[in-house]
Amino acid sequence: MTNSKVLINITNLSKIYHTGGTQTKALKGIDLTISQGDYVTIQGPSGGGKSTLLSIIGLLDKATSGEYHISDVSVTKLSESQMAKVRNREIGFIFQDFNLIGDMTVSQNVELPLIYRGINKAIRKEKVAQVLNRVNMTERAHHLPNELSGGQQQRVAVARALVGSPTLLLADEPTGNLDSVNGDSVMQLLSELNEQGVTICMVTHDSRYAHLAKRTVNLFDGMVISNTVNINQDKAGQKQAEVNQQDVAELMPSKIQVGV
Ligand SMILES: Nc1ncnc2c1ncn2[C@@H]1O[C@H](COP(=O)(O)OP(=O)(O)O)[C@@H](O)[C@H]1O
Ligand SMILES: [Mg+2]
Numbered sequence: 001m002t003n004s005k006v007l008i009n010i011t012n013l014s015k016i017y018h019t020g021g022t023q024t025k026a027l028k029g030i031d032l033t034i035s036q037g038d039y040v041t042i043q044g045p046s047g048g049g050k051s052t053l054l055s056i057i058g059l060l061d062k063a064t065s066g067e068y069h070i071s072d073v074s075v076t077k078l079s080e081s082q083m084a085k086v087r088n089r090e091i092g093f094i095f096q097d098f099n100l101i102g103d104m105t106v107s108q109n110v111e112l113p114l115i116y117r118g119i120n121k122a123i124r125k126e127k128v129a130q131v132l133n134r135v136n137m138t139e140r141a142h143h144l145p146n147e148l149s150g151g152q153q154q155r156v157a158v159a160r161a162l163v164g165s166p167t168l169l170l171a172d173e174p175t176g177n178l179d180s181v182n183g184d185s186v187m188q189l190l191s192e193l194n195e196q197g198v199t200i201c202m203v204t205h206d207s208r209y210a211h212l213a214k215r216t217v218n219l220f221d222g223m224v225i226s227n228t229v230n231i232n233q234d235k236a237g238q239k240q241a242e243v244n245q246q247d248v249a250e251l252m253p254s255k256i257q258v259g260v
């Protein structure tokens with residue numbers, strides 16, 4: 001991770017929801033940097049702003065104020081259609097409830113983002129086959145989602161998120177609807193993808209999985225209360241994380257705790 005390129009740079013980001021007569025300050029001045037190859041988990045209690053932050057990072061929602069750059073593009077200045085284009089090209093999203101289309105097969109679900117991008121059929125077929133192989137779902141290519149276990153459905157959702165080679169893979173509670181065996185297998189898949197170079201930002205309230213990431217950001221009441229580098233990253237005892245102190249210094253110096 002030495003001198004990794006900064007992909008996501010968020011400064012003083014706030015989000016206020018207005019519903020009826022009430023205002024909810026969901027995010028209050030968030031600073032966050034995500035570098036190429038990073039694996040960040042966002043943790044914290046329910047209502048802390050995790051999903052709001054992930055939706056803004058994924059361009060599904062807009063901040064009320066603050067700066068947000070993807071690579072060097074200031075996304076706060078983009079129009080809706082420009083945002084949709086960046087989202088389609090740069091972001092892969094995985095949700096808690098998989099969000100697969102029930103009457104489409106596994107391969108049709110995975111192919112969909114490529115159809116939106118106008119990619120020709122031969123290339124689509126090739127990319128779908130590659131990515132299904134990567135998530136170990138080739139055998140199920142012609143099944144419908146309801147013929148699969150939850151873990152398998154989430155693997156398909158991961159394939160759909162990855163098929164367009166996004167810059168960043170975002171996951172909001174990806175194991176929230178899974179039993180522990182299926183949850184562990186999806187987490188194992190995400191770790192493998194990160195080892196292969198995929199940059200990941202994942203929201204989870206399950207602290208069992210925090211150690212798999214390279215960094216843990218804790219959100220509480222709309223604020224980052226800690227930003228911890230997991231030095232002893234334990235991928236089932238496989239290897240330690242590489243930590244770039246320069247990246248660390250670029251984060252929030254006053255709030256960093258370097259885990260040991
Ligand atoms: N669409 C919305 N409209 C109004 N308030 C919202 C909306 N989405 C989230 N909130 C509020 O913003 C705060 C943060 O919510 P959320 O980001 O979903 O937290 P988390 O994912 O950490 O549980 C909560 O108080 C929640 O009620
Ligand atoms: Mg949430």
